[in-house]
Amino acid sequence: MKYTKLGSTGLEVSSLGFGGAPLGSVFGPVSEESAIESVREAIRLGINFFDVSPCYGNAETVLGRALESIPREKFVVSTKCGRYSDGFDFSAQRVLKSVDESLERLKLDYIDIIHCHDIEFGSLDQVISETIPALLGLKRQGKVRFIGMSGLPLAIFRYVLDRVEPGTIDVILSYCHYSLNDSSLEGLIPYLKDKGVGIITASPLAMGLLTESGPPQWHPAPEEIKEACAKAATHCKLKGQNISEMALKFSLSNPDIAITLVGMCTTQQVHENIKAMDNLERSSVDCENILDEVKEILAPIKNKTWPCGRPEN
Ligand code: NAD
Numbered sequence: 001m002k003y004t005k006l007g008s009t010g011l012e013v014s015s016l017g018f019g020g021a022p023l024g025s026v027f028g029p030v031s032e033e034s035a036i037e038s039v040r041e042a043i044r045l046g047i048n049f050f051d052v053s054p055c056y057g058n059a060e061t062v063l064g065r066a067l068e069s070i071p072r073e074k075f076v077v078s079t080k081c082g083r084y085s086d087g088f089d090f091s092a093q094r095v096l097k098s099v100d101e102s103l104e105r106l107k108l109d110y111i112d113i114i115h116c117h118d119i120e121f122g123s124l125d126q127v128i129s130e131t132i133p134a135l136l137g138l139k140r141q142g143k144v145r146f147i148g149m150s151g152l153p154l155a156i157f158r159y160v161l162d163r164v165e166p167g168t169i170d171v172i173l174s175y176c177h178y179s180l181n182d183s184s185l186e187g188l189i190p191y192l193k194d195k196g197v198g199i200i201t202a203s204p205l206a207m208g209l210l211t212e213s214g215p216p217q218w219h220p221a222p223e224e225i226k227e228a229c230a231k232a233a234t235h236c237k238l239k240g241q242n243i244s245e246m247a248l249k250f251s252l253s254n255p256d257i258a259i260t261l262v263g264m265c266t267t268q269q270v271h272e273n274i275k276a277m278d279n280l281e282r283s284s285v286d287c288e289n290i291l292d293e294v295k296e297i298l299a300p301i302k303n304k305t306w307p308c309g310r311p312e313n
């Protein structure tokens with residue numbers, strides 16, 4: 001496993017992070033036993049970063065049970081606040097309660113990273129004036145160690161970071177913007193590095209678009225993107241390659257991105273994703289050619305995304 005420093009936090013994290021949304025059956029039903037086994041196998045094989053949220057079904061509870069018997073220094077947990085199964089609430093009162101609820105479900109004394117979850121659905125000014133100050137209070141109390149924010153539109157990150165004191169936001173979590181079909185996060189990296197903000201990218205498989213089985217029913221991408229990704233996946237398969245492995249290698253190969261989070265819930269996926277990571281340096285001419293062909297198939301939809309959140313954000 002490869003480890004890197006996460007921005008200015010001093011945390012030493014595995015470049016391959018465990019995305020916990022599937023633990024809460026967000027991508028389809030999962031048995032708790034298999035989910036717990038996948039977390040323990042990931043730790044055994046060197047993954048030390050785990051990301052969940054109160055809105056990923058019962059993922060926090062499952063992760064808490066899986067980590068119960070593991071020494072605290074062996075893992076870093078990131079969870080979120082502000083987004084819930086019944087909607088969004090970035091008020092100070094709700095996020096303070098939310099962190100206590102997460103600590104209880106995770107069975108932890110402190111959370112390593114707390115993200116304001118999908119802030120484009122709330123008022124960014126409220127996040128700045130109310131949510132972040134409440135989280136800074138929790139940091140002083142020792143309930144959380146670092147503060148982050150997540151969301152889809154890249155402009156939200158700059159909006160907030162331009163308006164808070166340096167060092168207030170330690171990390172950002174961007175998703176679906178550093179994959180084979182969309183790598184627009186690249187443009188923001190110099191700004192984030194300059195601010196000393198750690199970079200986490202999620203959904204290298206574009207939330208299932210870059211898999212042989214295809215995305216879940218709820219996937220928000222327009223048909224044009226879905227069709228191009230399905231065409232790329234079929235092309236890879238015909239050439240004896242797996243689109244997911246290729247996509248994961250692409251995301252993992254940028255040294256400026258500290259963590260690539262992949263959603264997992266079975267030991268088989270843990271093994272496959274670690275194998276993709278281990279094979280990063282090993283790439284045949286054949287693979288390179290197929291990668292070029294895949295990029296050509298995806299070229300008409302390159303960096304195309306979908307609307308998300310409030311129109312003003
Ligand atoms: P992903 O792109 O990682 O895709 C996950 C899907 O791919 C799941 O169906 C999973 O079972 C499957 N999969 C995993 N490994 C595979 C393999 N080797 N071969 C084939 N299929 C495989 O999408 P994701 O889960 O949405 O993103 C990763 C994680 O990042 C999430 O679990 C979550 O922790 C985080 N995330 C956060 C936000 C946010 O904060 N707004 C948004 C998206 C993701």
